[in-house]
Structures are given as structure tokens and as C-alpha cells.
Amino acid sequence: xxxxxxNERIELLAEEIKDLLxxxxxxxxxxxxKGLMLYRQGMVKQLQIWNAQITAMVQDxxxxxxxxNFSHLSLSSCTxxxxxxxxxxxxxxxxxYSRVGSVAEWVAEWxxxxxxxxxxxxxxxxxxxDLIKANGVMKPDYxxxxxxxxxxxxxxxxxxxxxxPFIIAELFNIYERRIKASAPVEQEWRLLYEMVGIVVSFKKxxxxxxxxxxxxxxxxxxxxxxxxxxxxxxDEVVLKIGVQSLPFDFDQFILKLKDEVFELLTVCSDLEQxxxxxxxxxxxxxxxxxxxxxxxxxxxxxxxxxxxxxxxPNPLMVAGIHISFLQQKDELxxxxxxxxxxxxxxxxxxxxxxxxxxxxxWKRVGPLLExxxxxxxxxxxxxxxxxxxxxxxxxxxxxxxxFVTENGKVELYxxxxxxxxxxxxxxxxxxLFERKQYDKxxxxxxxxxxxxxxxxxxxxxxxxxEKPEVLLGMLHQSALNEINQKNRSSYKAAVRHLKKLRTxxxxxxxxxxxxxxxxxxxxxxxxxxAFHEECRRSKLIEE
Numbered sequence: 306x307x308x309x310x311x312n313e314r315i316e317l318l319a320e321e322i323k324d325l326l327x328x329x330x331x332x333x334x335x336x337x338x339k340g341l342m343l344y345r346q347g348m349v350k351q352l353q354i355w356n357a358q359i360t361a362m363v364q365d366x367x368x369x370x371x372x373x374n375f376s377h378l379s380l381s382s383c384t385x386x387x388x389x390x391x392x393x394x395x396x397x398x399x400x401x402y403s404r405v406g407s408v409a410e411w412v413a414e415w416x417x418x419x420x421x422x423x424x425x426x427x428x429x430x431x432x433x434x435d436l437i438k439a440n441g442v443m444k445p446d447y448x449x450x451x452x453x454x455x456x457x458x459x460x461x462x463x464x465x466x467x468x469x470p471f472i473i474a475e476l477f478n479i480y481e482r483r484i485k486a487s488a489p490v491e492q493e494w495r496l497l498y499e500m501v502g503i504v505v506s507f508k509k510x511x512x513x514x515x516x517x518x519x520x521x522x523x524x525x526x527x528x529x530x531x532x533x534x535x536x537x538x539x540d541e542v543v544l545k546i547g548v549q550s551l552p553f554d555f556d557q558f559i560l561k562l563k564d565e566v567f568e569l570l571t572v573c574s575d576l577e578q579x580x581x582x583x584x585x586x587x588x589x590x591x592x593x594x595x596x597x598x599x600x601x602x603x604x605x606x607x608x609x610x611x612x613x614x615x616x617x618p619n620p621l622m623v624a625g626i627h628i629s630f631l632q633q634k635d636e637l638x639x640x641x642x643x644x645x646x647x648x649x650x651x652x653x654x655x656x657x658x659x660x661x662x663x664x665x666x667w668k669r670v671g672p673l674l675e676x677x678x679x680x681x682x683x684x685x686x687x688x689x690x691x692x693x694x695x696x697x698x699x700x701x702x703x704x705x706x707x708f709v710t711e712n713g714k715v716e717l718y719x720x721x722x723x724x725x726x727x728x729x730x731x732x733x734x735x736x737l738f739e740r741k742q743y744d745k746x747x748x749x750x751x752x753x754x755x756x757x758x759x760x761x762x763x764x765x766x767x768x769x770x771e772k773p774e775v776l777l778g779m780l781h782q783s784a785l786n787e788i789n790q791k792n793r794s795s796y797k798a799a800v801r802h803l804k805k806l807r808t809x810x811x812x813x814x815x816x817x818x819x820x821x822x823x824x825x826x827x828x829x830x831x832x833x834x835a836f837h838e839e840c841r842r843s844k845l846i847e848e
Contacts, residue, residue, distance in 0.1 A: 311354050312405045314375045319402055319411060321378055325390070328416050340395020341412065349400040359401050363393040371397045445494050445554075447501065447561045454505040457483050462513060470519045470527035477510065477531050496546050497558055500591075503539045504565050507532065507583060511573045521575065532579045539583055543590045563592050567604060570620040578652070581620050585627050585656060601628050619645075623653050630657055635669055639676055647683035652697070654680070658704045670708045674717060677701075681724040691728075698728035727753060743768050747775040757783040757802060773809045780806045781822075788836060796839040803845055 326333040343349065343363060352361040358381075359373040367385070371393050374380040383393045399408050461480045462473065484502050488495045510531065514524055566587050569580045592598070605625045612618055622645060629638035638657075642650055654677045661670045681701060685694045702721060709718040722733040730753060737746040746768070750760060757765075757779050768775050780802050787799035803823075810819035827846065830836055840846045 315354070315359075315401050315405050318373065318375060318378070318398065319406070322390075322395075322398060323411070323415050325378070326415065336390065336392060336395060337412065337415070339392035340399060341408070343392060343396035344399035344403075344408070349396050352397065352400050354401060354404075359397060361397040361400065363396050365393060369393045373397055373401070445489060445498075445558070447558050450498055450501050451505055451565075453487065454484055454502055455509065458506065458509045462509075470517065470523050473510075473513070474528040474531050477506075477528070481506070493546075493555075496542055497555065497562075500539065500542050500546070500587075501558070501562055501565070503535050503542070504562065504569070504583070504587075507535050507580075508565075508568060508572045510535075511576055511580070514575065515573045524575075532576060536579060536583055536586070539586055543586060547590060559591065562587075563597060563601075566592075567601070570605075570624055571608065571616065574615075574617045577617065577619055581623050581653065582656075584620070584624055588624075588627060588631065589660065595632075598628050598632055602632075619649055623650070626650075626653075627657070630660065633669075635672065639672060642676060647680045648687035651677070651680045651684035655700060655704050658708075662704070662707045665711070667708060667712055671712075671714075674705060674708060678705075678717070678721050678724055681721065685725060685728065694725075695728045698725040701725065702729065702732060738764060741771070743772040743775045747779060750779055751782060755779075756786075757805070769809070769812075773812050777806065777809055777813075780809070788830060788833070791833065793835055793839075796833075796836045799836070800839050800843045800845055803840075804843065807845070 326337060328334065343365065348364045350362045350364055353359070357375055359371075359375075361371050363369045363371055365385070369383050369385045371383045372381055373394060378390075381390070381394055383391050385391055385393055399411075402408055402411060457480055461483065462476050484506075485499070488498050519527070566584055569584050572580070588598075588601070592601075602625060605621050605628070609618060609621050609625075612621070622641065626638045626641045629635075629641065642654065654673070658670060658673060658677060661673065685697065688694050688697060702718075702725070705718060705721050709715060719733075719736070722729045722736070726733065726749075730749070734746065734749060737743075737749060757776070760779075765776065784799045784802035784806065787795040787802065803826075807819055807823075810816060810822075823846070827837070827840070837846070
């Protein structure tokens with residue numbers, strides 16, 4: 306029974322080490338190789354397996370004594386100078402594991418993710434070569450292009466069974482190289498070919514993501530960057546298309562691409578922001594005809610009416626608002642925005658603020674900003690995490706600044722700062738101080754709960770000189786907070802605040818007010834003997 310228990314502990318240790326070391330990390334690979342070499346050379350001596358640990362001596366250049374802790378691997382030790390898991394500990398592990406299983410099989414299993422990635426990559430490259438031979442350079446034919454993209458995608462990414470999401474990015478790179486190799490030679494057709502490829506590839510990868518069932522955080526770490534790269538590529542291609550003369554029959558391709566782009570809105574429930582970004586990019590820069598936009602609104606409304614309960618309506622609703630802005634139907638767009646929850650619509654509003662600001666349509670920007678600022682606080686309450694709130698606040702203030710600068714609407718900027726406190730503290734504090742609004746500056750410090758002695762000394766010196774009464778309220782609050790702590794060190798801090806208060810009251814010629822405050826304070830705190838002792842010791846009150 307005891308032997309079986311020991312075997313189980315060794316197997317659990319084997320799993321822990323397998324999870325700890327990564328087959329794609331060079332240092333970890335070297336560590337496993339060196340430990341394996343010491344084990345195979347028979348350098349592990351005096352191996353003993355106890356209830357709590359494994360002990361052994363490893364005959365290296367200098368003999369090393371090793372302990373491997375079953376419960377907490379981090380508590381393991383070796384007399385060599387290496388920190389963390391070392392080659393001697395790995396050698397001892399292999400020696401112990403050899404009693405319960407095959408060391409060679411353990412190493413092979415540990416290396417499997419890298420082997421799988423390598424195998425899949427070489428398999429994908431082979432398939433890509435076959436596809437290039439089969440397709441050659443593609444002539445301008447929209448339907449053939451799409452068929453080629455879909456067949457290539459299915460052949461390279463959908464026909465292979467794999468379990469790791471980290472392989473998808475590798476295979477997608479191979480797929481991209483394949484389709485680019487078959488692009489038309491003429492520059493204008495090549496650009497359109499690339500744009501169609503981006504949209505089709507985005508949709509195919511989105512569907513694959515849903516079908517694979519990978520968790521959202523896994524997709525984010527493994528290959529969300531692929532979607533972002535596609536969007537960046539689309540940005541570049543759209544700019545290039547915009548500065549060249551287009552062939553006469555280009556419109557027929559654009560019409561079909563437009564239908565392809567509409568499917569981005571409903572192709573899956575996840576990747577909402579990425580899908581909407583790509584949709585807006587193309588409708589803003591490529592699909593510019595008035596009748597196209599009128600038809601798109603009809604399509605969006607019809608699709609919204611036919612949505613199933615499980616389908617996500619947000620992309621369609623945001624798309625409708627975007628087309629309305631492009632049609633300059635701002636009242637309709639703003640009305641639609643008010644009907645959507647703050648936590649859904651607020652981040653998308655930044656794009657429209659930027660879009661209208663870039664065209665200097667200031668009369669249109671104003672009402673949009675008013676609505677945006679009214680939603681800011683609700684959205685930040687939804688975000689919660691400090692990093693997310695601070696990041697969105699910075700983006701919001703940056704988007705608002707061009708309108709404020711151009712139109713002198715400082716009060717609007719101030720409302721935005723107030724709505725985003727405490728995340729906008731640095732910007733608001735700077736603005737108030739620069740404009741010498743010292744009363745508001747003092748209120749801001751009180752709102753933030755800063756201690757008087759936490760404030761920047763250079764700021765305090767200027768305010769003490771120009772408007773010392775601003776500091777009175779802060780000192781009162783700081784002193785009372787310290788007194789309420791009811792310990793000797795806080796009483797000393799409180800006295801320091803009170804002495805500063807006395808100086809400021811004298812400076813503002815309000816000695817009577819100071820005396821009244823002090824008398825009242827002493828009466829309220831008469832039971833706090835230690836505090837009164839500190840006041841007498843500092844000569845704040847008479848003996």
C-alpha cells in the first residue's frame with residue numbers, strides 16, 4: 306500500500322513538472338536535456354523516496370545534494386548555486402520517475418505540443434504549395450476569389466484535427482502566404498483581391514473560433530492578434546484603394562464585397578468590437594454611394610426584425626447608427642444611441658466623435674459630445690477595474706480635446722473631467738491650477754481625500770501666498786482625521802496640522818476664528834488626555 310501511495314505521489318509530481326516547464330521555452334528545453342543526460346549517465350546516487358520528499362546525491366563536477374518536495378515543488382532544494390528548478394533536481398526526478406513509468410515517454414509527451422505545432426506547420430506548408438500549383442495567379446473573378454479563399458482556409462485550417470489554439474495563428478500565417486501568392490498581378494485588382502481576402506478570412510476564422518469552443522481568454526492569448534492584424538491590413542488597403550484610379554467594372558466587385566461585409570454583423574456572437582470596427586472601416590472609406598447606404602439601412606432593420614433570441618443584436622444596432630451618421634441623419638443616430646445601454650454603446654461613440662472631428666463638422670460634434678459625456682460615468686462604473694477606467698478616460702479626453710480647442714468650450718471639457726473622476730485627477734488638477742481656480746483646486750483635493758502633507762509642496766507654497774484660505778478646509782479635515790485615529794503618533798500629526806492652521810488664520814487676519822475653533826475642539830476632545838498632552842507639549846495650548 307505504501308509503495309502504491311509513493312507511486313501516486315511521483316506521478317503527481319511528474320504532472321506538476323510537465324505543467325511548469327514549457328517545451329517552446331529555450332531555457333526549459335535545455336534544463337530537461339541536461340537533467341536527462343545526468344540521469345542517463347547514472348549520476349544519480351543514494352536515491353530515497355520518503356512520504357514528503359525525494360532525496361538523492363547527484364555526482365556532477367561538484368557533488369550536489371537534492372531534495373524534491375512532493376507537496377510544494379517550490380520548497381525543493383539543491384546545494385548547487387542555481388535558483389529554482391535545476392538540472393540536478395531534474396536528474397533526480399527522472400531517476401524517481403523511472404520506478405513508476407517510462408522516462409522516454411514522459412519526455413515525448415512533454416514535447417508533444419511543439420511537435421504538433423511543427424507537424425501542423427509543415428503539413429500546412431505542403432497543402433499551401435499544392436494549392437498554389439492548383440490555382441496559380443487568380444484573374445479578376447469575385448466568385449472564384451471567394452471560392453479559392455474558402456477552399457484554402459478549409460484545407461489548411463479546417464481539415465486537420467488539433468487540440469491547441471496556439472497552432473491556429475501558425476496555420477493562418479501559412480494560409481495568408483498561400484492566398485497572397487495567388488494574387489492578381491495588376492496593382493488595382495491586387496488591392497481589391499486582398500480586401501476581399503481579409504473579409505472572407507475574418508469571417509471564416511470567426512466561425513472556426515465558435516466551432517472550436519475555445520474559451521474567450523484562451524482565444525485572446527492564442528490568436529486574437531490575428532483578427533487585429535487583419536483589421537490593420539484592411540486599414541492599409543483601404544487607404545491605397547482610395548488614392549488610385551479604379552477600373553470601370555470595379556463596382557460589381559464592390560457590390561458583392563458589400564454583401565460579404567454585411568455578414569460580419571451576424572457571423573457569430575463573439576468578437577463584437579472587432580467585427581464592428583471592420584464593418585465601420587469599410588462603410589466609411591469604401592462604400593460611399595448614397596443608394597448603397599439607403600439599401601443598407603433597410604437590410605439592417607429587416608435583419609433586426611428576424612433576429613433569434615440567442616443572437617447578439619448589438620453589431621446590427623451599432624451599424625445602423627453608423628450608417629445614419631454617414632447619411633448625416635444625426636438626430637436619428639443620437640436618438641438610437643439613447644435607446645442602447647451605456648455599457649454597450651459608450652465605447653463605440655468615441656469612433657463617431659473622431660470621425661466628425663476629422664472632418665471638422667463641429668456643429669455635429671457638439672450634440673454628440675453632450676450625449677457622450679452624460680454616459681461616461683455609467684460606463685466607468687460598469688468597467689470597474691482601475692486600469693480599464695483610466696485607459697478609457699484618457700481616450701475620451703483625447704477625443705474631446707479637438708472640439709474644445711477649436712470652439713473654446715472649456716466648460717464641456719471640465720464636465721468631462723468631473724464625470725471621469727478620480728481617473729481624470731491629473732488632468733483636472735493641472736487645469737484648475739493653471740487657470741488659478743484655487744477654490745475648485747482645494748475642493749478637488751478634498752474629494753480625492755488627500756492629506757495636506759501629501760500635496761505637492763510647490764503648489765502649496767503658491768496657494769499659501771495667493772489664496773491661503775483655500776488650505777484652511779484641507780487642514781481642518783486632515784487634523785480631525787488624525788485625531789479620530791486615537792493614537793499617540795496620529796495626535797502628533799494632528800498637532801502639526803493645527804499649528805499650520807494657526808499660522809494661516811493669522812495670515813488671513815482671522816485670529817478670533819482660530820481661537821473659537823481651538824476652544825471648541827478642546828472641549829470636544831477633553832476626554833482625549835494624550836491629545837491634550839501633545840497640544841500642551843507643542844505649546845498649542847497653555848499648561
